[in-house]
Amino acid sequence: MAIFKLKINGKQYQVDVDPSTPVLWVLRDHLKMMGTKYGCGVAQCGACTIHLDGEAVRSCITFVDSVGDQEITTIEGLSENGDHPVQEAWLEHDVAQCGYCQPGQIMSAAALLNSNPHPGDEEIETAMSGNICRCGTYTRIKQAIKTAANS
Amino acid sequence: MTIEKTTLDRRAFLRSSVMAGGGLVLGLSWLASAASAVEKATDVSASEWANFNAFLKIGEDGRVTIFSPNPEGGQGVLTAMPMIVAEELDVDWKNVVVEQAPLDTKLYSRQYMGGSNSIRSGWNPLRKAGATARQMLREAAAQSWHVPVGEVTTAKGVLHHKSSGKSATYGELATAAASIPVPADVELKAVKDFAIIGTSPKNVVGKEIVTGKPLFGYDIQEEDMRIAMIVHPPAFGMKLKSFNASSVKTMPGIKDVFQIKVFNEDYVWEHFDTVTFNELVAIVGNSTWEVMNAKLMLEVEWEQIQDHTITRNDYYAGKQELNIPSKPENSDWHKSASAEMAAQPGNVLRKDGNPEDAFRNAAKIIESTFIGPWLAHNNMEPYSFFAHVTDEWAKLKGPNQKPGLTVNALSHRLGMPVEKIEVEMTRMGGAFGRRSYAHWMIEAALISQHVKAPVKLVYSREDDMTGGIYRPYYRADYRAALDKNNKLIAFHVKAGGLVESPLINPNLFPAGAVDNYLAESWQIDSNITIGSYRAPRSNFMAVAEQSFLDEVAEAAGIDPIEFRLELLDRVKTNPVGERVGYDADRLAGVIKLLKEKAGTGQAGVHRGVSAYFAHGTYVAQALDIIIEKGKPKTKNVCCTVDCGIVINPDGLKNQAEGSIVDGIGVAMYGNLTFTNGVPDQNNFDTYEMIRYGDPLLPETIDIHFVESEVDPTGMGEPAFPPIMAALANALYKAKGKRLYSQPFVNDLG
Ligand code: FES
Ligand code: FES
Numbered sequence: 001m002a003i004f005k006l007k008i009n010g011k012q013y014q015v016d017v018d019p020s021t022p023v024l025w026v027l028r029d030h031l032k033m034m035g036t037k038y039g040c041g042v043a044q045c046g047a048c049t050i051h052l053d054g055e056a057v058r059s060c061i062t063f064v065d066s067v068g069d070q071e072i073t074t075i076e077g078l079s080e081n082g083d084h085p086v087q088e089a090w091l092e093h094d095v096a097q098c099g100y101c102q103p104g105q106i107m108s109a110a111a112l113l114n115s116n117p118h119p120g121d122e123e124i125e126t127a128m129s130g131n132i133c134r135c136g137t138y139t140r141i142k143q144a145i146k147t148a149a150n151s
Numbered sequence: 152m153t154i155e156k157t158t159l160d161r162r163a164f165l166r167s168s169v170m171a172g173g174g175l176v177l178g179l180s181w182l183a184s185a186a187s188a189v190e191k192a193t194d195v196s197a198s199e200w201a202n203f204n205a206f207l208k209i210g211e212d213g214r215v216t217i218f219s220p221n222p223e224g225g226q227g228v229l230t231a232m233p234m235i236v237a238e239e240l241d242v243d244w245k246n247v248v249v250e251q252a253p254l255d256t257k258l259y260s261r262q263y264m265g266g267s268n269s270i271r272s273g274w275n276p277l278r279k280a281g282a283t284a285r286q287m288l289r290e291a292a293a294q295s296w297h298v299p300v301g302e303v304t305t306a307k308g309v310l311h312h313k314s315s316g317k318s319a320t321y322g323e324l325a326t327a328a329a330s331i332p333v334p335a336d337v338e339l340k341a342v343k344d345f346a347i348i349g350t351s352p353k354n355v356v357g358k359e360i361v362t363g364k365p366l367f368g369y370d371i372q373e374e375d376m377r378i379a380m381i382v383h384p385p386a387f388g389m390k391l392k393s394f395n396a397s398s399v400k401t402m403p404g405i406k407d408v409f410q411i412k413v414f415n416e417d418y419v420w421e422h423f424d425t426v427t428f429n430e431l432v433a434i435v436g437n438s439t440w441e442v443m444n445a446k447l448m449l450e451v452e453w454e455q456i457q458d459h460t461i462t463r464n465d466y467y468a469g470k471q472e473l474n475i476p477s478k479p480e481n482s483d484w485h486k487s488a489s490a491e492m493a494a495q496p497g498n499v500l501r502k503d504g505n506p507e508d509a510f511r512n513a514a515k516i517i518e519s520t521f522i523g524p525w526l527a528h529n530n531m532e533p534y535s536f537f538a539h540v541t542d543e544w545a546k547l548k549g550p551n552q553k554p555g556l557t558v559n560a561l562s563h564r565l566g567m568p569v570e571k572i573e574v575e576m577t578r579m580g581g582a583f584g585r586r587s588y589a590h591w592m593i594e595a596a597l598i599s600q601h602v603k604a605p606v607k608l609v610y611s612r613e614d615d616m617t618g619g620i621y622r623p624y625y626r627a628d629y630r631a632a633l634d635k636n637n638k639l640i641a642f643h644v645k646a647g648g649l650v651e652s653p654l655i656n657p658n659l660f661p662a663g664a665v666d667n668y669l670a671e672s673w674q675i676d677s678n679i680t681i682g683s684y685r686a687p688r689s690n691f692m693a694v695a696e697q698s699f700l701d702e703v704a705e706a707a708g709i710d711p712i713e714f715r716l717e718l719l720d721r722v723k724t725n726p727v728g729e730r731v732g733y734d735a736d737r738l739a740g741v742i743k744l745l746k747e748k749a750g751t752g753q754a755g756v757h758r759g760v761s762a763y764f765a766h767g768t769y770v771a772q773a774l775d776i777i778i779e780k781g782k783p784k785t786k787n788v789c790c791t792v793d794c795g796i797v798i799n800p801d802g803l804k805n806q807a808e809g810s811i812v813d814g815i816g817v818a819m820y821g822n823l824t825f826t827n828g829v830p831d832q833n834n835f836d837t838y839e840m841i842r843y844g845d846p847l848l849p850e851t852i853d854i855h856f857v858e859s860e861v862d863p864t865g866m867g868e869p870a871f872p873p874i875m876a877a878l879a880n881a882l883y884k885a886k887g888k889r890l891y892s893q894p895f896v897n898d899l900g
Contacts, residue, residue, distance in 0.1 A: 001403070018403065021440045029378070029438040034370035035363020037580075038439075039531050040612045044835035047531060075363030082362040090361045094353045094801060097227075097809055099360035100531040100580030106361060125844035132840050134531050134581050136812030139852055140805065142843075 004064050008033075009077025019065035024048045026064050027074060035075035035103050039132070046131030047100065049107040050074050056111035058130070075103035078110060086110045089148035097135035105131045109145050118149050174210040175325040177284045207236060207284060213308055213322030215240065216248045227802040227867075228269045229578075230355045232277055234798055238347040239281030239340060242308040242321065249355045251576055270798065271767055271864050282337040284328070288321055291328040295319075342796060342860045351801030356578070366578040368535040368549035371607050376537070377406060379435045379598045379608045380442045383428040383618060384453050386828030388479045388678045391430040392454040399434065399449050404441030408434050408449070411597045413590055414564060419470075420463040423553050424560045426590045427619030427680040433598045439609060446611075455479070456678065467655060474676040479828035485649060486522075488675050489626040493520070497645050497671030501657035503728045504667035509641035513632035517706050521629070521695035522892040523653075525823040526622035526684055527830075527838060532580020533615040538595035539605035540565065545572045545596060550579035550586055557589030564593050565600070584683030588620055613833045621823060622684035623649040623677070627695040632667070637707040639665055639718070646692065647673035650681045653688040658732030659764065661700070664718035666727055679825070685813070686868035689765035690875075694818065694893070697761040697876030702889065711760050711880070715742055733764040740857050741771040741791045748855045749773040749789035756786065759880030763873035767864030769793040769857075772811070774849070774877040776885045783885045783899075784846040785815070788877070790854050790870055795861035804854045807870040811852055814874035816841025822894040839896075847878070 006013045008031070015030045022041075027033045027050075036059055039047030043058040050059045051073035078084045086109050096102045105128070112119055112127040119127065124145055133141070208216040217233035233249045285305060292310040293300035296317050304311050311318045359366055384390060396408035411433050413426045420426075432451060436442040461473045510516060536549035545567055551557055554574045562569045579586055595608035610618065625648035632641035642665040646654040657670035684690060704714035719742070721727075722735035742762050752758045755777055762771035770793075775786045788811050797803060820839035824831045832838035841848060879890045882899065890898055 018440070025438060025440040028370075029440070032372055033363075034365035034372070037367075037531075038369065038533070038612075040835050041443075042612075042834055042836060045531065075361075078362075082358055087361040091353065091357050094351075094357060094805060096354055096357060096360045097805060098531070098579060098581045099356070100367060102360050103363040122844075128843040130842075132531065132835060132842060134529055134583070134813065134840070136809035136816070136841075137805070138812055138841075138843055138848055139808055 002065070004067070006064075006067060006072060007069065008072040009074060015064070017064060019063065021064050022060050023050065023062045023064055023067060023072065024059040027059065033074055033076055037100060037103060039101070039104070043130075044132075045101070045104075046108060047104040049104040049111075049131065051107060051111055054111065054114050056108050056127075073107075075107055078106065084110060085148040085151045086113065086144070089144040089151065092147060093140045093144040095137050095140040095144050097137055101131060101133045101135070105133065105141055109141070109148065112145070113149060119145070173326045174208060174322070175284065175287070175329040176208045177280065177287075207240070207280060209284065209288075209321050209325040209328075211322045211325060213246060213320045214248060215242050215246055215308070215321070216250055218250050227354070227799065227806060228273075230352060230802060231270060231798045232273055233355070234347050234352065235274065235277040236281040238345055239278045240285050241281075241305045241346075244347050244350075244352050246308055251578075269865060271862070274862050278339055279337060282339050283333060286334045286337050287328040287331040288324055290331045290334070291324045292317075292319060295324065295327060348796065348798050349800065351799055354802070367532050367580045368537065368577045369532050369580065369609060371535070371537040371548055371577065373537060373539070373605050373607075376605045376607055377435050377602060378437065378439050378442050379433055379595070379606045380439075380446055380611065381411075381594060381608070381614065382432040382434065382446055382449055382451060383614065385617070386453075386479060387427070387619065387680075387825070388456055388477055388828040389453040390428070390456050391432065392452040394432050394452065395450040399445045402441065402445050402448065404437040405445050406435045406437070407602055408432065408445075409601055411594060411601065413593055413597070414560075418563065420461060421556065421560060422464060422466040423556055423587050424463070424589055425620055425680050425682055431594065433594070433601070435598060435602050435606065443611065473650075475678050476676050477678065480677060480679060480825050481827065482824040485525075485624045485825075489624065489647065489649075492647050492673045492675060493626055493628050493645060495673070497647065497673040499669065499671050500654065501662060501668065501670040501728070501730075503662075503665070504641075506641045506643055506667040506669040509667035510630065510632045510643070512634075513640065514635040515633040515637075515706060517631045517633070517699075517703050519629050519699050519702060519889070519891060521627045521691075521698065523622075523625040523648075523691040523694070524821065524893055525624050525649075525679070525825070526817065526821045527616045527823050527832070528581075528583045528585035528621075528684060529616065529835075529838065529840065530579070530581030530583055530585060533612055534586075534591045534610040534618075535608060536592045536595035537605070537607045538592075538599040540596050540600040541603075543571065546575075547572065547592060547596060548575040548577060549592065549595070550577050550582070551589075551592055552579070552582050552584070552586040557587075557592055560589040561593050561596055565596060583685040584687060585620060587683050612835070616833050616838060617830045619680035620682035621679065622687075622690065623651060623679070623681040625653045625691040627653070627692065629695065629699040631699070631703045631706075633703075633707055637709070639703065639707065641665065641667035641669075643669045644696070645671040645673070646695070647675070649675050649677040649679065653691045655688060656732055658730045659692075660696075660722075660733055660738060661718050663722045663726040663728060663731035663735070668727065678828070686765055686871045689763065689868075689872040690817075691872075693761070693763040693765065693872030694875035694879060697763060697873055698879045698889070698891075701759070701876070701880045701883070712742060712746055715762055734769075737769045737793050737857075738762060738764055741769045741793050744791040744855060744857055745771040745773055745789060748791060748853065757881050757884035759877040759882070759884060761873040761877035761880065763869075763876075765872055766868045767794070768866060768869035770869050770873055772870070772873050772877040774874065774881045776881040778885055779846070782846055783882060785849040785881075787851045787853065788849045788874070790852065790874075791857065792854060792866070792870065793857035793859060794866055794869070795859050795863040797856045798863055800856065803856070803866045806866040807854045808852045810868070810870035811874045812841060812848060814871045815847050815849070815878055816845075818875035818878055818893055819847060819896050820894050839894075
């Protein structure tokens with residue numbers, strides 16, 4: 001066990017965990033932030049996507065001791081009132097079905113638009129190919145990303 | 152307007168009551184046929200009302216709370232079911248708050264999801280619930296204004312009396328309405344007067360989803376809650392022999408390691424009690440990561456099972472003895488054993504005319520064999536359930552499609568009456584049939600009972616994917632006979648699979664359209680467990696049949712759409728045999744609408760079509776492929792649907808789009824194989840799922856509904872099975888190669 005200081009969604013947190021604990025479980029089990037989801041644990045589904053200094057990473061394989069002073073953003077902190085352009089576009093297109101994959105999808109999409117405000121189809125596909133949706137909402141997600149890019 | 156008699160099921164309305172702080176609560180038994188609820192209904196005491204969970208509440212502020220009784224897993228009932236109530240109640244949708252009702256087997260019957268049935272069976276009771284409350288509010292207004300009730304009208308939550316100019320909101324009269332006796336008859340709106348049904352309000356929990364609120368079973372947090380995981384055998388046909396917990400018990404955060412037994416040996420399984428591994432090791436600890444690590448370190452010995460039988464009450468077949476062979480199974484064996492069965496006569500399910508003679512006299516015979524592999528459900532949320540079991544009561548919370556049924560198994564196993572067990576339903580992170588089963592709810596309860604603490608059981612992705620209850624391996628052999636004029640004179644289908652045959656209804660299309668018809672089935676025992684999977688059985692029969700019909704149409708030299716329409720004409724005018732299990736007009740209706748909406752297609756576009764009736768709804772699809780950089784790419788899918796009255800058009804479109812994407816993915820990649828009983832795939836690095844950037848993911852999807860006043864049917868499944876055939880037929884046009892065996896990716900190269 002070791003003490004780690006983490007900056008998450010603009011706030012400081014301190015946790016006492018094994019250094020090999022993935023950030024996913026630090027968020028969910030220790031800090032009770034349930035927005036970041038577990039889907040595979042092996043970086044294959046994207047459900048656990050968070051931002052580290054604005055870049056999308058899979059928190060299920062990001063160990064807590066590798067974070068250092070990089071800033072973590074989770075779905076809970078993406079916007080104050082759930083009104084980030086990507087979240088609004090998601091609502092406008094009523095994207096979600098079961099909704100389980102959607103926090104991860106939104107975090108991947110938001111990171112993409114951070115670095116590339118007007119992505120083309122292929123860029124969207126590449127950036128989003130790590131996020132699986134069993135409910136098959138991909139077509140709406142693409143429309144929502146385009147709406148968010150234009151807002 | 153129709154007058155709907157409530158007389159027969161009047162006692163199903165429990166009663167109305169004043170809610171704490173004023174307002175109306177109206178409760179009713181979910182389906183009038185719930186006899187036990189009716190008996191109990193007459194003696195509900197006032198004190199029981201305190202915790203009463205009913206269909207709807209109207210507060211004095213005019214806010215309407217509607218409880219959605221069925222579990223939600225992405226199919227949209229949490230929005231659609233309350234829309235039906237609100238429609239008949241005649242309120243403004245923006246004043247409606249929707250809440251998930253808890254499991255209450257006395258209050259609601261059929262509180263489950265499956266077979267695209269939530270809306271089908273909920274339609275009438277939900278309408279009556281809304282209409283009854285509206286009627287009581289009108290009575291209350293009539294009494295307080297001293298006017299005839301017939302003159303009291305409603306609009307968007309306001310009561311009006313025209314000649315006196317009086318008006319009042321529902322909220323103002325809600326408390327008074329609570330003392331009005333529940334009426335014997337209620338008026339239901341005419342379809343043309345619908346104001347909410349047919350509009351597309353957004354998902355009622357959309358905002359919670361996009362902000363990551365803890366809606367799912369995996370997200371449950373309760374005070375003093377422990378995390379539990381199970382360790383199950385690595386292979387089908389194996390069971391627990393012994394384990395050594397000493398090294399694990401001392402690991403950080405680990406509280407306990409012990410064995411649980413899901414059911415006792417003499418237990419008779421109900422339909423959804425399937426359990427793959429009855430004896431499990433449970434590990435309980437403080438956090439998921441610590442328990443996951445302990446799982447890796449646990450020393451366990453497994454041994455081969457013995458041949459044995461399990462008694463089970465099958466939903467369709469009644470009481471069954473299931474033979475469970477001990478032999479570890481391989482995918483090669485599934486293939487060869489199926490081929491052997493297909494070569495022998497099967498159980499005849501339907502026979503019209505004289506198929507043997509017709510085949511003997513045929514000018515042309517077309518024969519094909521189709522294979523569907525084992526499929527894992529791969530809901531994005533792995534299984535989880537919260538349980539807190541004490542000697543006196545049990546509280547459970549989590550995702551389950553059939554809580555109203557599976558709670559009985561739990562009650563039996565805990566030896567605790569159902570009344571002492573509270574089950575709360577969470578949103579399901581995908582359901583697709585797999586969450587119909589009880590086992591992990593029972594596992595969670597047994598673990599909590601053992602450690603005497605609240606526990607959340609979580610499965611890893613690997614536990615989930617290798618845990619059984621799959622869509623089984625299926626095979627179908629088709630033969631068709633054409634005479635010298637290319638008329639279809641005989642049709643033969645023989646289908647079977649591991650544990651069950653996918654063919655249980657032999658009266659579906661093209662039965663009734665062919666003079667000489669034979670349908671046969673077979674099945675093979677297996678130690679791999681099977682269960683419901685999105686659009687059970689039709690998820691295979693549709694692709695096999697609709698691909699085969701395409702082949703037959705080609706052999707007959709007829710356009711595939713015209714070929715189907717001609718066969719349906721025959722069913723309409725002069726059906727063969729006594730039973731036709733579909734409405735030929737409605738099936739022809741979606742095909743004709745498809746012809747109109749999809750147009751003729753452009754040069755360079757390869758179109759595959761398909762049409763199927765499943766789970767109450769009729770669907771036809773045209774999938775267009777182009778070749779780009781030498782590779783097939785899906786441009787557009789046009790899909791026409793007849794699901795009766797369309798409640799939430801955009802919600803239903805989302806379901807159809809998702810089913811189409813999922814169907815393309817499953818047909819291309821879905822595949823679970825076995826080596827010595829061990830699943831060869833256990834996570835998404837080996838089990839392929841459709842992703843962004845896949846060229847076969849449609850660029851666009853258009854959905855069109857047949858206008859209809861027929862009672863609505865569901866949409867969570869029906870667009871899923873036929874798309875696989877539309878894909879196969881389009882790929883055939885594009886590549887010149889028929890695809891008979893899923894996953895198609897193996898044959899496409
Ligand atoms: S849980 Fe991290 S990518 Fe699947
Ligand atoms: S919405 Fe269900 S998995 Fe994406």
